[in-house]
Amino acid sequence: MNTEERLKELGIELPSPQSPAANYVPAVRTGNLLYLAGVGPAKGADGTIPSGKVGAELTKEEGYEAARLVCLNILSRLRAELGDLDRVVRVVKLLGMVNATEDFTEHPAVINGCSDLLVEVFGERGKHARSAVGMQSLPFGIPVEIEAIVEVAD
Template structure:
């Protein structure tokens, strides 16, 4: 078991199976020494852990949990192309999309769930640039979607 997966295990988490793409794309793609993930939604055993919008059905706190799940799913996609998460040198960037009502302005607090999780798992290598974007709707009515750019060796 990799050191990264050991840290996940200490948190009571395991990497899920990579979700089968719902369209014509790959879950993750390597270019040079970077991995770019497709957007990852909060699937748990093939089902969304929640649907709806932030600022309506979903609280900021639960949104942050959902963002963490999206990040865990993104790590599974990263592992699927590099084989071992101990090869991660740096989480370079997170792009987070938050399905929210028009007056909702706490998208960064929601995406903090993913950011803090990755920093907890990778330490300094988990520090990253980030975008947190509010959108009107996401695929399957998911509340959050996360993309990662990861440097590896």
């Protein structure tokens, strides 16, 4: 089964790719590696983009869902850059940043929202190394931002 068929099987429709919020490009390829700039969450089912700190305005579970929405934008960006998600050889690494309160310590559980979806979509190709860290704030008050490094085929 190809990746687009897998998305349909999962009932996932990808959003349009996000435009950069400042003076940078959304992705840079060097050799067979594609580096994605930090990506924020797509709009949720209610049509809004999540905002707030995990541990205050958002629960760990809501943070997980926000990270899942980030993953939709990562997949959208990959499709826009590569033209075909089947060109993803392997998701190599994620850097997950969680806008969290000082006492929140479950950052990995939040970033699992993205990691779990990557494995659902790509299977073994979606398993990756990862860092999950807390931040005092993130742009526009978003709860999660994630960078990705992906190995791609020509």
